Amino acid sequence: MRHVDSFKTGVKQNKIYIFDGPHGSGKSTFLNNLLRKFEEYANSPEGVSYEVVWRLKHDHLVGGVHSLNSLTDKLAWVLENDGQRELASEFKCACKDHVTADGYFDIPCPSHDNPLLLIPKEMRRQFFDDLFENDEFKWHLFTEKKYEWLFQDEPCTFCVSLYQELIKKYHDPLKVMDYVFARPYVFNRRLGQGVSVFNPGDKPLRHTVLSNEVIQKNLDALLPGSKRVSYLYSRYAKTNNGIYALMDIKSHNTERLMELHNIISDGVHKVEDIEENVNSLLFALMNPEDKKLLDDMHAFADRVEFINIPYVLDLQTEVDIYRENFGKHIDESFLPRVLHNFARIIIATRLRTQSEAMEEWIGGPEKYALYCDKHLQLLKMEIFTGHIPEWLSEEDVSNFTAKRRQKIVAESEKDGWKGLSGRDSIKMFNEFYSTYVRDDKLIDMSMLGKYFREFCKNDRDILPMGFLDSLLRMYNYTVLQEVKESLYYYNEEQISKDIINYIFAVNFEIGAVELCEFTSDRLEITDEFFEHIELRLQVEPADAVAFRNSVQKTYTTIALPQEMLRDGLLITETSLYAHLYEKCIHNLKEKVLEPFLKNENFRRAVKVFNREEFKTYDRKIQNDITYMMENLQKKHNYSRQGAKEICTYVVDNNIAENFALPVK
Numbered sequence: 001m002r003h004v005d006s007f008k009t010g011v012k013q014n015k016i017y018i019f020d021g022p023h024g025s026g027k028s029t030f031l032n033n034l035l036r037k038f039e040e041y042a043n044s045p046e047g048v049s050y051e052v053v054w055r056l057k058h059d060h061l062v063g064g065v066h067s068l069n070s071l072t073d074k075l076a077w078v079l080e081n082d083g084q085r086e087l088a089s090e091f092k093c094a095c096k097d098h099v100t101a102d103g104y105f106d107i108p109c110p111s112h113d114n115p116l117l118l119i120p121k122e123m124r125r126q127f128f129d130d131l132f133e134n135d136e137f138k139w140h141l142f143t144e145k146k147y148e149w150l151f152q153d154e155p156c157t158f159c160v161s162l163y164q165e166l167i168k169k170y171h172d173p174l175k176v177m178d179y180v181f182a183r184p185y186v187f188n189r190r191l192g193q194g195v196s197v198f199n200p201g202d203k204p205l206r207h208t209v210l211s212n213e214v215i216q217k218n219l220d221a222l223l224p225g226s227k228r229v230s231y232l233y234s235r236y237a238k239t240n241n242g243i244y245a246l247m248d249i250k251s252h253n254t255e256r257l258m259e260l261h262n263i264i265s266d267g268v269h270k271v272e273d274i275e276e277n278v279n280s281l282l283f284a285l286m287n288p289e290d291k292k293l294l295d296d297m298h299a300f301a302d303r304v305e306f307i308n309i310p311y312v313l314d315l316q317t318e319v320d321i322y323r324e325n326f327g328k329h330i331d332e333s334f335l336p337r338v339l340h341n342f343a344r345i346i347i348a349t350r351l352r353t354q355s356e357a358m359e360e361w362i363g364g365p366e367k368y369a370l371y372c373d374k375h376l377q378l379l380k381m382e383i384f385t386g387h388i389p390e391w392l393s394e395e396d397v398s399n400f401t402a403k404r405r406q407k408i409v410a411e412s413e414k415d416g417w418k419g420l421s422g423r424d425s426i427k428m429f430n431e432f433y434s435t436y437v438r439d440d441k442l443i444d445m446s447m448l449g450k451y452f453r454e455f456c457k458n459d460r461d462i463l464p465m466g467f468l469d470s471l472l473r474m475y476n477y478t479v480l481q482e483v484k485e486s487l488y489y490y491n492e493e494q495i496s497k498d499i500i501n502y503i504f505a506v507n508f509e510i511g512a513v514e515l516c517e518f519t520s521d522r523l524e525i526t527d528e529f530f531e532h533i534e535l536r537l538q539v540e541p542a543d544a545v546a547f548r549n550s551v552q553k554t555y556t557t558i559a560l561p562q563e564m565l566r567d568g569l570l571i572t573e574t575s576l577y578a579h580l581y582e583k584c585i586h587n588l589k590e591k592v593l594e595p596f597l598k599n600e601n602f603r604r605a606v607k608v609f610n611r612e613e614f615k616t617y618d619r620k621i622q623n624d625i626t627y628m629m630e631n632l633q634k635k636h637n638y639s640r641q642g643a644k645e646i647c648t649y650v651v652d653n654n655i656a657e658n659f660a661l662p663v664k
């Protein structure tokens with residue numbers, strides 16, 4: 001995009017832009033997409049540009065247009081049967097354009113000149129000055145670089161000589177202008193019109209000088225006796241003001257590159273004895289091993305601009321490539337994050353293990369050993385996607401200045417030149433996916449680990465040591481947060497209800513069954529009922545009775561008569577409620593999973609969630625688990641099946657214990 005911006009400043013490029021990247025980095029896909037979009041845009045009303053068509057009138061018609069037409073047809077027929085269908089159709093439409101029924105014949109400028117260039121150069125300033133009001137546009141037109149060509153460029157040799165001959169004939173510039181018409185410049189890559197792409201295997205043209213017999217005859221008839229105006233042009237004229245591209249600098253394209261180099265060094269080249277300007281955007285693709293070619297030609301250096309296309313380093317893009325190749329439905333076969341972790345492993349093979357900018361920022365990476373690899377590649381990938389991970393310390397977050405970010409991004413220019421190519425990664429994804437995709441089980445981290453550990457046996461240096469373990473740790477940390485959060489969100493609502501029910505229930509004897517007048521829950525007031533909430537409030541069983549009494553006393557003396565009845569507050573606005581709620585939440589935030597994970601019933605119930613057996617568990621446990629599962633789906637994009645699998649995973653692997661130290 002920076003290069004595109006630089007075009008706008010209008011500086012004469014005279015350069016070959018070489019897209020440089022390792023094998024399978026998607027260079028040709030990139031160039032094809034770019035050309036397709038360019039063609040689309042250039043042929044749209046917004047992107048249209050115009051070219052010169054000379055519409056000349058015969059003084060008397062030359063030797064029978066009709067016989068010419070039949071000759072045209074014959075030639076087209078020959079070409080068509082020679083397998084050169086495209087050439088034939090081009091020839092047909094070209095000829096059709098040239099002679100109209102009323103004796104006019106059209107000659108398009110072979111170099112697709114803009115019609116404004118036919119205004120004599122020394123008059124253009126005056127011309128535009130007269131044409132436009134003294135408004136802002138005129139000011140831009142006269143001052144901005146991007147309009148400079150309007151005042152500086154010359155028309156092609158053919159247009160210039162035709163213009164001069166017509167002046168000689170008519171002695172009136174304005175009359176000559178009557179013959180100048182404009183038509184949209186039609187870009188057609190298949191016809192090599194405006195956009196041309198050469199593959200290394202494309203043989204050089206037998207005739208490097210192109211002409212048109214019909215046009216030449218018409219011209220000669222119109223301008224007899226004068227110096228011959230030759231309608232001759234080269235292959236380059238066809239892409240003048242367009243794009244000329246070389247796919248891979250090999251075989252015949254090497255010769256083409258050399259030729260281009262000579263042309264841009266001089267700015268013009270000879271077509272027989274006519275000089276032809278070449279003003280095209282010149283692109284070429286290059287693989288690292290072909291760069292040697294340029295080393296041999298020192299003169300190239302100032303004529304070549306390299307644009308790096310390394311392997312994909314952006315996580316989201318890498319995943320989008322899998323989706324593009326295998327369909328969006330692949331997401332459904334993975335537990336959340338696992339698909340992205342596949343991409344993380346692929347990207348890790350492309351990153352260098354040394355990063356000065358990262359080291360300077362983080363210092364000792366050991367402090368993040370629980371979440372990140374020792375080379376900080378995982379952190380770097382997060383930075384590339386613009387995400388700051390939660391486990392990063394406050395200090396490091398605040399040290400992450402714009403300058404530091406820039407430095408990391410700048411350094412990344414050296415990444416993406418080794419490791420698994422785009423082609424490799426698609427092949428591997430295909431292999432991995434078809435091995436592990438199943439209807440009844442989502443693809444999880446253990447499958448990913450198994451696949452890549454096997455792969456690394458054959459290529460031990462492809463991944464840094466310990467990367468897969470670090471990736472798993474980061475994954476574990478993240479899913480643990482998700483499960484915790486899901487339980488916690490649920491508790492915010494549920495705890496509120498539980499506390500209100502508790503405050504209400506302490507007013508009754510054990511064994512009573514009451515309808516809570518605030519929550520409308522039907523409460524079976526038992527010791528178990530109290531204990532469940534007291535556990536969360538961290539009330540020791542020995543103090544339980546005293547605690548219940550004090551809650552009841554506060555309720556009947558302060559909360560109910562003063563705050564609620566007298567001041568009209570809701571029960572949730574009373575200080576008693578606030579006190580109990582705060583006590584509960586505080587513990588929960590810290591250790592939300594602990595009471596659950598210690599509870600064997602909870603662990604077992606998680607595993608039978610979705611099954612008939614689940615209903616045999618305590619109502620409370622059923623509710624807790626159901627809410628947790630729902631939150632995982634709502635807030636973290638798990639499927640129903642995925643939510644169950646991830647909870648089972650956290651429970652079975654004692655993930656919570658691994659991260660028992662307070663984080664941050």
Ligand SMILES: [Zn+2]
Nearest residue numbers: 109113156159
């Ligand atoms: Zn021209």
